Each structure stands twice: as structure tokens, then as C-alpha cells.
């Protein structure tokens with residue numbers, strides 16, 4: 001799992017700050033394998049995020065499966081991608097990277113929780129509106 005925050009920042013700290021846009025760097029784009037996934041810590045310190053990259057496009061979701069609330073990975077930092085889809089290691093639900101929708105398995109029709117990100121200066125950044 002990547003740990004690449006520039007500073008220890010929590011969502012609670014974001015919300016207590018004056019209203020403004022706060023950004024947190026999650027990782028460098030190049031750390032995410034092409035057509036693969038990277039696990040990074042969520043700023044809340046409780047969950048992790050899964051970042052997927054296909055060319056220049058990066059997608060970010062909470063690493064929690066909508067079926068049974070379990071992590072999607074089969075080992076720390078290890079995700080199964082098959083036929084361009086993210087597959088939950090627990091019971092095999094398949095998700096489209098583009099929108100996080102489940103297109104096969106026990107939670108078909110549900111979706112992963114998307115995390116808003118931006119790509120700037122070769123970094124994947126999480127943007128939070130505080131206040």
C-alpha cells in the first residue's frame with residue numbers, strides 16, 4: 001500500500017478549517033500500474049482507496065465493496081482486474097472502472113463510492129471542500 005501524503009491530514013481537520021479548497025496528494029500517477037490498481041490510505045485513516053489507471057485516465061473509489069462491505073483486494077495492495085474490470089476478491093462482483101458500477105455478481109446494479117480526484121503535476125490529488 002502506498003503511503004505518500006505530504007503531511008498527516010484528516011478529514012476532520014479539513015472540516016474544521018476555514019472554508020476553502022484543500023488538496024491532498026494521494027500518489028504520483030506513475031505509481032499506479034497501467035491497467036492496474038493501487039491501494040492508498042484514505043485521509044480519514046479508516047479505509048483505503050483503490051486507484052485504477054488506464055493510460056492518462058485515473059479512477060478513484062473507496063475500497064469497500066457494496067455487496068458485503070468488505071475490501072475489494074485479496075491481499076494488501078493486491079487487486080484482481082480481469083477483462084478491464086475490477087473484481088472483488090470476496091465473492092467476485094465485477095465493477096467498471098469508468099463509473100464504479102457493478103456489472104456482474106451479487107451486487108449487480110450497485111456502485112462503488114467514487115472519490116473526486118484531480119491530476120496535477122503528475123500527481124493524483126484528492127480535493128475536499130472544507131467548511
Ligand code: FES
Pocket residue numbers: 065066067068069070088089090091092093105106107
Ligand atoms: S463483498 Fe464483494 S462481492 Fe461480496
